[in-house]
Amino acid sequence: MSDKRKIIHIDMDCFYAAIEVRENPQLRGKPIAVGGSPNGRGVVATCSYEAREYGVHSAMPMGLALRQCPQLIVLPTRHELYRAVSREIQAIFTEYTHRIEPLSLDEAYLDVSDSGLHQGSATLIASEIRQRIARTQQLTASAGVAPNKFLAKVASDWNKPDGLFVIRPRDIPAFMPALPVKRIPGVGRVTQAHLERMGIHSCGQLQTLSPLLLAREFGRFGQRLHDFSRGIDPRPVSSSDIRKSLSVEDTFDTDLPTLASCLERLPPLFAVLETRLKRAQQHRYQLPKSLFVKLRFHDFVTTTVQAPSLQVQEALYLPLLTQAWERGKRPVRLLGIGVQFEEPGIPEQLALELSRTPPSGPA
Numbered sequence: 001m002s003d004k005r006k007i008i009h010i011d012m013d014c015f016y017a018a019i020e021v022r023e024n025p026q027l028r029g030k031p032i033a034v035g036g037s038p039n040g041r042g043v044v045a046t047c048s049y050e051a052r053e054y055g056v057h058s059a060m061p062m063g064l065a066l067r068q069c070p071q072l073i074v075l076p077t078r079h080e081l082y083r084a085v086s087r088e089i090q091a092i093f094t095e096y097t098h099r100i101e102p103l104s105l106d107e108a109y110l111d112v113s114d115s116g117l118h119q120g121s122a123t124l125i126a127s128e129i130r131q132r133i134a135r136t137q138q139l140t141a142s143a144g145v146a147p148n149k150f151l152a153k154v155a156s157d158w159n160k161p162d163g164l165f166v167i168r169p170r171d172i173p174a175f176m177p178a179l180p181v182k183r184i185p186g187v188g189r190v191t192q193a194h195l196e197r198m199g200i201h202s203c204g205q206l207q208t209l210s211p212l213l214l215a216r217e218f219g220r221f222g223q224r225l226h227d228f229s230r231g232i233d234p235r236p237v238s239s240s241d242i243r244k245s246l247s248v249e250d251t252f253d254t255d256l257p258t259l260a261s262c263l264e265r266l267p268p269l270f271a272v273l274e275t276r277l278k279r280a281q282q283h284r285y286q287l288p289k290s291l292f293v294k295l296r297f298h299d300f301v302t303t304t305v306q307a308p309s310l311q312v313q314e315a316l317y318l319p320l321l322t323q324a325w326e327r328g329k330r331p332v333r334l335l336g337i338g339v340q341f342e343e344p345g346i347p348e349q350l351a352l353e354l355s356r357t358p359p360s361g362p363a
């Protein structure tokens with residue numbers, strides 16, 4: 001089924017920054033950044049392409065961004081406004097399919113395999129969606145069309161900004177070899193470095209590794225690497241009312257210096273998680289699959305630790321937090337905790353067995 005599907009990935013261009021420019025046209029053509037104040041611990045949420053030319057990028061401390069680009073115009077984030085625009089864009093999507101998986105305010109996958117519109121041409125649907133966003137919102141979106149989520153996302157980036165790129169099933173064998181491994185979902189800094197030590201930079205090189213070797217080096221993730229390197233990705237587009245995870249996190253005004261000070265922050269964070277979880281479960285009950293802790297150290301190095309669990313209890317986060325802290329043993333600026341849910345449709349017994357399987361693969 002995987003190569004017969006038609007998936008569209010839509011990604012708005014410089015989303016927050018583009019909205020700010022729309023609201024104030026005098027900003028057009030200027031280097032702008034949206035985010036936290038340079039005096040506090042603010043970071044850049046996003047910036048215009050003019051600012052990107054100076055090396056400014058998302059997650060960069062605002063103070064550093066201003067040193068790189070002294071004429072940078074810094075604007076505070078207006079989440080309510082961005083959320084409202086996001087809702088309008090999503091309303092456009094629903095006219096084409098109900099199989100929509102939003103990834104963030106500005107990004108979504110659409111499965112249009114069963115759409116009869118435009119004689120079933122996903123390319124024509126994608127270009128019509130782009131036109132409608134431009135006409136009704138005065139904002140540009142980039143779109144990728146492909147037989148699966150992985151390639152649709154790669155494609156939306158290909159001609160960004162204001163671009164459309166299509167990867168047809170028959171294009172895949174020629175397209176994959178040159179693609180850098182870091183474009184593969186789940187290949188972060190650690191896995192990329194691991195692959196580089198093996199001399200592997202591209203999907204073409206990755207294709208030459210045997211499943212056995214991949215399993216030995218990367219555990220269960222090895223199979224995914226084998227498939228992704230060939231452009232195979234069976235992950236379904238899962239609709240918006242189905243959550244994959246729920247989490248809460250906090251960035252602290254002053255770094256937490258020790259493990260003990262991190263552990264102290266756990267109870268209030270857990271209280272927030274519990275409230276949100278109850279609210280979400282009322283709406284639609286989903287079986288917890290695993291718990292995770294995310295730590296960002298003062299130098300922005302981020303680590304997550306995850307363990308299978310059918311229960312969500314405060315005490316279960318203690319060993320995860322300890323394990324995450326041990327990886328860095330240095331001051332912490334952000335602490336997050338969360339729950340991952342079972343994909344719906346998996347029978348409970350199977351879910352139970354899956355949740356007993358010990359975690360493996362890359363950290």
Ligand code: DCP
Nearest residue numbers: 011012013014015016017045046047058059106
């Ligand atoms: N965002 C954020 N913090 C980050 C990354 C993103 O707050 N570390 C917000 C601001 C972005 C929006 O999410 O406008 C979308 O993120 P993208 O990564 O899609 O970035 P942009 O849409 O800004 O730029 P691009 O044109 O590269 O998609």
Ligand code: MG
Nearest residue numbers: 011012013106
């Ligand atoms: Mg975007």
